[in-house]
Amino acid sequence: DAMVIQNPRYQVTQFGKPVTLSCSQTLNHNVMYWYQQKSSQAPKLLFHYYDKDFNNEADTPDNFQSRRPNTSFCFLDIRSPGLGDAAMYLCATSRGKRGVVDTDTQYFGPGTRLTVL
Amino acid sequence: GESVGLHLPTLSVQEGDNSIINCAYSNSASDYFIWYKQESGKGPQFIIDIRSNMDKRQGQRVTVLLNKTVKHLSLQIAATQPGDSAVYFCAENSEPYSSASKIIFGSGTRLSIRP
Numbered sequence: 016d017a018m019v020i021q022n023p024r025y026q027v028t029q030f031g032k033p034v035t036l037s038c039s040q041t042l043n044h045n046v047m048y049w050y051q052q053k054s055s056q057a058p059k060l061l062f063h064y065y066d067k068d069f070n071n072e073a074d075t076p077d078n079f080q081s082r083r084p085n086t087s088f089c090f091l092d093i094r095s096p097g098l099g100d101a102a103m104y105l106c107a108t109s110r111g112k113r114g115v116v117d118t119d120t121q122y123f124g125p126g127t128r129l130t131v132l
Numbered sequence: 133g134e135s136v137g138l139h140l141p142t143l144s145v146q147e148g149d150n151s152i153i154n155c156a157y158s159n160s161a162s163d164y165f166i167w168y169k170q171e172s173g174k175g176p177q178f179i180i181d182i183r184s185n186m187d188k189r190q191g192q193r194v195t196v197l198l199n200k201t202v203k204h205l206s207l208q209i210a211a212t213q214p215g216d217s218a219v220y221f222c223a224e225n226s227e228p229y230s231s232a233s234k235i236i237f238g239s240g241t242r243l244s245i246r247p
Contacts, residue, residue: 019175046232057221057237058176065232105175111232118164118183119225119233123175 018042019124021106027130028096036091036127038106045111047089048121049081052103064089065111093129101131142242151209153241155222158203163228166235167196167207168221176221179207214245 020039028034038047046065050058062071064083078100080092093100107121145151157165163184168176182189182196182205189196195208205222219240227234 021175055240057239059237060234063232063234070232107175109233112230118181120166120178120181121233121235122178123168126173126175128173 019106019108019122021104021124021127023127024125025128025130027132028093029132030098031095034093034096034129036093036104036106036129038089038091038124039087040106040108040124041087042108042122043086044108044122045086046109046119046121047083048107048109049079049089049091050105050107051100052105052126054102058105061091096129096131098131101129103128141239142244144244144246145212146246147214148211151207151212151216151243153207153209153220153222153243155205155207155238156203157205157222157224157238159224159226159236160200160203161228162224162226164225164233165196165198165205166223166225167194167205168223168237169216169218170221170240171218179220209243212243212245214247217243217245219243 022037048063049061052058061075083089103126105126106124109119109121112119166181167179169179170176180191180194180196182198187198193210197206219242221240222238223235225233226236
């Protein structure tokens with residue numbers, strides 16, 4: 016089945032130790048998104064890629080970076096995790112609206128729960 | 133700025149009854165709305181969507197109503213089941229003219245089912 020896959024599902028890191036979260040998709044979607052979701056809150060968009068074009072949200076801290084080496088994979092790098100970065104990190108994909116598509120539904124992966132010690 | 137908000141943070145419903153979850157939005161230019169269901173420890177799951185040129189859309193046991201006059205969205209779940217227990221988010225595409233959707237999520241409503 017086509018899907019959005021996130022690895023690992025649970026990640027523990029130490030304060031200040033770089034960590035990378037992974038997302039892959041078999042939907043062949045053009046757009047990949049990263050969200051941060053803290054407990055009992057709505058997901059908050061960090062950034063997205065349309066193909067290779069990177070789009071950062073204005074309030075995303077510099078500590079968060081992303082890479083998309085190809086259509087299927089996208090990575091979230093947290094350079095120096097702080098205690099406040101403990102959260103669920105969600106990857107999502109969408110087709111994108113270039114062309115005749117006029118709605119653009121986002122489909123989410125299961126998330127990676129990050130713990131910072 | 134634009135925002136999507138929910139009227140009630142929690143909703144308790146008797147099993148078998150219908151559930152209605154409400155949502156208000158503030159961006160009158162929004163063209164597309166989505167309801168997501170999020171179970172504990174999982175990612176949001178797409179339930180149903182509606183475009184701004186519609187006022188009602190039905191799926192399997194779910195109906196979404198859109199009232200653009202008062203900028204209000206609702207999700208109706210028929211014959212609520214224990215498996216419907218989750219947090220429900222309404223979401224709004226805040227950039228209708230962008231090449232990729234940019235979703236703003238509401239704060240979420242937790243639906244619990246009484247046996």
